[in-house]
Amino acid sequence: MAEAGGALPQPGGAGREETAMAGWTRLVAALARRRRTGTPADAPVRAEPAGRPPGAGALGGGRSAGTADGPRPFPAPHPARAVPVPVVPADQWQARRTPQLLYARMSNAERARLLRQRPDCELCVRRESAAVDHDAGTGRVRGVLCRSCNSWLGSMEAALCVPRNRMQTQAAYLHWRFEAGGTAALAWYRGELSYLGLSEQEFADGLRRVRRLLAVPCVYWTDDGQPPSRDTQWTKTGPLQDAEEADRHHRRLRHALGDGNVVVTAFEPDDGVNSPAPRGLVKPFTGDACSVYGYRA
Numbered sequence: 001m002a003e004a005g006g007a008l009p010q011p012g013g014a015g016r017e018e019t020a021m022a023g024w025t026r027l028v029a030a031l032a033r034r035r036r037t038g039t040p041a042d043a044p045v046r047a048e049p050a051g052r053p054p055g056a057g058a059l060g061g062g063r064s065a066g067t068a069d070g071p072r073p074f075p076a077p078h079p080a081r082a083v084p085v086p087v088v089p090a091d092q093w094q095a096r097r098t099p100q101l102l103y104a105r106m107s108n109a110e111r112a113r114l115l116r117q118r119p120d121c122e123l124c125v126r127r128e129s130a131a132v133d134h135d136a137g138t139g140r141v142r143g144v145l146c147r148s149c150n151s152w153l154g155s156m157e158a159a160l161c162v163p164r165n166r167m168q169t170q171a172a173y174l175h176w177r178f179e180a181g182g183t184a185a186l187a188w189y190r191g192e193l194s195y196l197g198l199s200e201q202e203f204a205d206g207l208r209r210v211r212r213l214l215a216v217p218c219v220y221w222t223d224d225g226q227p228p229s230r231d232t233q234w235t236k237t238g239p240l241q242d243a244e245e246a247d248r249h250h251r252r253l254r255h256a257l258g259d260g261n262v263v264v265t266a267f268e269p270d271d272g273v274n275s276p277a278p279r280g281l282v283k284p285f286t287g288d289a290c291s292v293y294g295y296r297a
Helices: 013-037 090-096 108-117 147-158 169-196 200-213 243-257 289-293
Strands: 131-134 141-145 216-221 235-237 263-268 281-283
Touching (some): 108 131, 108 141, 141 147, 169 200, 169 281, 216 243, 243 263
Antiparallel strands (some): 131 141, 216 263
């Protein structure tokens, strides 16, 4: 019972005041965050994949190494590569396969039956199988894959070949990632390389071989302010003496033409062909590849 003349205590008053103050503190912090980032106050924080190997870097696109050039995003690789696939030893992959199973001799019904028998992608083990994968050289079936893994393996194999026209975007990405991070950058793809029966060093040697064959730099640009298409009329300068000279031309044209037009450097084979459009390994940025695709924690 309260003493005479004393104020009656309010049940839970102190607790309500503390709760209200904590609520105001959270609200102020959330509003400050929204002003800083432009994202909803309750938006979840996106976590980076665990176990990122040193030198592998993020899989997102880069920016121009030269700040005066402005941002020049390079298309990111397939979203399926945001998480590395499990690494299975190459000899275990070989033991799983049936050498007599040839892709060209399988009917559509037999391929569909194989997919039903193996409903999960054998490479990422995260998505539904959708394609029967085979070795293009031997024709032997290697396994069943989801569309994402099947597409990415095709890009990895394309990176080891001199293209007839323009190299695939994802295959080109592998070349720039390798140039930026060396063999260590290939650790992210260890699972895919094991599936293909290649070591990181063998894949690195293959990338170097293709790079040596794509040795002639040329600079192409447009001045119509439109995105490139099959009908684009390119203007070309080259062949140029080396990559440094090409980089100087690239920067000069970028400054002169502005962001509404496209400027790229293409490293082409030394076959005497005067191509009207970029071919070979296309470089849409200027400067060192390490500044664009190098590892950033």
